[in-house]
Amino acid sequence: MARKHGALLEEPRVDTDRLKLDHALIEALTARLAAGQDASPDESTLALRALLAEADDVHQAAMLRALWGRIEARAGTAMVVAGAAAQLLAADRFGLSARAVADPDAALAQVAAGAHALIDVASVRPWWGKLLARPELRVIAALPDDRHGLPAALRVAAAPTGPTGDDRTFWVTDARLPDARIVEALAACGFVARPLAAAGGLKLFMLAGYVQAEDGRLPAAPGALKGVIGAAPLF
Template sequence: MLIEPPADEERLSLERAVAEAARARLAAGPRGSVDGDAIALRAILSGMSLSEKAAVRAVLGRLEAADGRPLIACGALSQVLAADRWGLAARPMSEADQALFAVRDGAARKTRALIDLSARPWWGRLLALPMLKVIAALPDDATGAPRALMVGTEAPGPTGDDRTFWVTDSAWPDARIVEALSQAGLAAEFLSGGGGLKLFVLTGYVQAEDIRLDGAPGGLTGVIGAAPVF
């Protein structure tokens, strides 16, 4: 004889509340800016445990994916990271250059692309494509180094806890570049390199015209965006 499982009205009530909250949040639509989203998310996550943060980010990520903005994932790692954060919304793409041009051409729809960091310095192309900016970096917790960068057409603003991405063609050793930036008042860390270019992470939100970058090592240099840290 089959036995009907006992009703659990308390949990059912909680799950209904989650469903109603999700429906209401979808109806409210996107907030309107990547930095505004980051500031709000940081306030929501404050004081949560790691497991609570993971659950909340999974829910909010899928709500974000439902707003209709196209998302591209370029590279095996980016596809995994995108699926973890936004579900199966991302369209896979094999070539970084193809992904960048898709973001540029999809500006009206706010298309974004998450692209693996690799030996091939695709991020150097952002120096020649100033309409594209790094707007996020995953993983985005303060304890780990980014392994994939998200590119969009919206210029990111400061959120109170950020990483800035800076490119140089300097042939100096990484440590010497870090030291030169330190003397200018910037905390830097080497992130990736290839093809004669190097990518550094600068602590905080650093604008492209920041005078501390005047005279920085290299002939071809520039800030290519910034990403919030949680």
């Protein structure tokens, strides 16, 4: 038998029990992909939440998120990304299937044509403000989607979502007041708000929970040009 650095080489051994588990994993994944995507983003959210509730720890939960995202990318609608944060987050969650476009405007054009788009929140121009004039396009998700930080990218689609039991809503205003004053005014209207971004004279806030665009409390909120642009689930 050959020697390497004075030690005998050992012939690799195939662990047949582990190999059976690997084959079972491939069969299960093939069957899941064949089943196609969920009927709506809300159904997908509830299904993922149920899986995460059974995760043993944060590491297993992270693997479930990544696997779920790749299944969604394989079975679901085409996705484009605009911005460095969106590209990184999309690769982490959905793999490398998303196509990068030049800017948010190009991404929104693709959404209007049937795709989904993940777009950086931070932008020189407030692309998210354009959704006020395009109610057919809505924010349906935000990444990261846990409660430990602020979202860096918003997912936009021509498919509004409903309440899932644990959501955050995105609201735009042209109010010139300081952020703290706007948060106070929103609290007086019954909302828990947090500033997220500002550009081009517009400001983007997150509202706790699912808030409908027609919510009767919103007209009293600060600003002349204002409104809800969508909502996203938390996990």
